[in-house]
Amino acid sequence: MKFITDSVSRCARLGSLSELEKFPEAIFETPLLVLYTRRGSVPHLTKDVFKMLTDEQHMLSVSLPTTLTMVEAVKQSDSFSEFVGMKEYPTILTIQDSSEVSPHGHQKHITTAIWTKHGHHPVSPDIYMDIVEAFKPDIYVGLCDGDSNEKTNEKKIMKVVDRSKRQFEKCLERHKSSEILKKTCLLGAVEGGYDLRAREVSANFLREKNLEGYVIDGLHVNGPEVQNISFETIKEVVQHTLALLPPEKLKVSMGSWSPHVILELIDSGVDVFDSSYPYVMTENFKALTFMCDSHNHGDDYKTELAISVADKCYVDDFSPICNECQCLTCRNHSRAYLNHLHNTKELLCSVLLMIHNTHVYLEFFKAIRENIKNGKFKEFKHRFLNQFS
Known part of the structure; x- marks a missing residue:
């Protein structure tokens, strides 16, 4: 993947994502809206109806909670996109579902708890990378522990950062040794909740890895309530985090942010978002x-x-x-x-x-x-x- 931006300043900027391995001719302009999916489909829409909605090529977001039970079946196909009949669309694989609250707890040692309809599943870096190799997304987020929000205490935040660092190290090691993923883009998730010092630890660690981009994670635990978070609540931590990262790199923020916050995040230099907000509104x-x-x-x-x-x-x-x-x-x-x-x-x-x-x-x-x-x-x-x- 190649990301080019017209500005390396931390402000609203235009850019483009291109040179995806399976879509060499595709160019996606940023600020970019990645379409939220559940089990690989835009909620409530069949593929035919989706094509009536838009004839443009869009990138789709795929999350572990909605797809974890499909892994063994997907292994029988060439990729997740092919399995769900959406092979003409690039995908980005994320850890949690933006539209559903991620329950606290159950993170142990080096695993992250992924919640499905059947309860929680501990996912280790090795299990996660097996899933990534089966799904073959065009972009994916390294395994992380994003279990933090404004109320998370300092002790837990440092555990989140430490666990995420250890998880990412193992993911990066597998990524570099994998023939399947050698041209797939790996993004690093910056953790640290609302603790600026913890953010520095996480960002400095990832900055040394020479990644194509970063996800500003750990600001919320997903779900409909994210739309009620004001920009003033996250302003200091977001701007501090962005200042720690290479300005020319891609910046991503997932969640059902309100349009007000989307505009402020774009003005701060964030490039990519998902469309869970329209889905949350539809559900209401x-x-x-x-x-x-x-x-x-x-x-x-x-x-x-x-x-x-x-x-x-x-x-x-x-x-x-x-x-x-x-x-x-x-x-x-x-x-x-x-x-x-x-x-x-x-x-x-x-x-x-x-x-x-x-x-x-x-x-x-x-x-x-x-x-x-x-x-x-x-x-x-x-x-x-x-x-x-």
């Missing part, structure tokens, strides 16, 4: 509306990020979610119909919401890249934060 029967107009309102104009199609006020509302939206849902269906689908517990409600919410988020990232390109990102961010405060 909410339709994103923050891209419904061009944000040309005055500074006094305030509105909401989303509407709830469960609200009774939409029972007779025959307008689309967004008049200007060109997604399949808005072109063909009304708020009243979505309200009806919710009330009758039809699965189609989640399908239509997922189509719309994913489309909105893809357009959001296109707008971000366009505004950075035009030198107007600061103005775009200011209008957005003011309008949706």
Whole structure:
């Protein structure tokens, strides 16, 4: 993998990911939205419907909690992507599921606890690297213990950092000796919770490994509550962590961050995110509306990020979610119909919401890249934060 950026300063920047072994012609512009999947599929969407949503080539995020029970079956195929019928899409393998809370505890010695429907599974570096060699992702995160958040005490944080260092050493050793993974990109996860000194220990350790990029990890334990974390809460630790890392390298942050935090993280120099936020909104029967107009309102104009199609006020509302939206849902269906689908517990409600919410988020990232390109990102961010405060 090759990452090129137009700026090595720690600010909003354009870049490109290219030269993936299985996709030598593919170029992904950053800031990049990686599409969140469960068991290799975008939730609620069949492959045919997904292709109706977007005809562009996107990178897919694959997590261990949703795929761990599939490992033996995947070994019968050439790769995970081929097994799930998505071989035309590059994948990035992550440790935890961004949309589900990762339970605390059960990390022992050099293993990380991966929780599935059947309980927790201790995954060691050797087991993990066996999975990576079976899945053959295009990019993967080294095994780490990200079990920390704002409330984690110093003693546990140092254990997290130490365990993650030992895990990464073993992963890197296997990576270098593996013929299968010799052209696969390995990312290092910077741990340390909200302890700046621990962050320095983790970042300095990884910086010596000459990696292609880094994941800013350990800020949360995943799940829907991540959308409620303000940038002020994470600002100091994020900016301190980024300052410790080589500015020309790729920076990744996973989690269902709110659009406000996404903008601030991009402005701090983070390049890649996942789309678990649209999925979390869909699961709560909410339709994103923050891209419904061009944000040309005055500074006094305030509105909401989303509407709830469960609200009774939409029972007779025959307008689309967004008049200007060109997604399949808005072109063909009304708020009243979505309200009806919710009330009758039809699965189609989640399908239509997922189509719309994913489309909105893809357009959001296109707008971000366009505004950075035009030198107007600061103005775009200011209008957005003011309008949706």
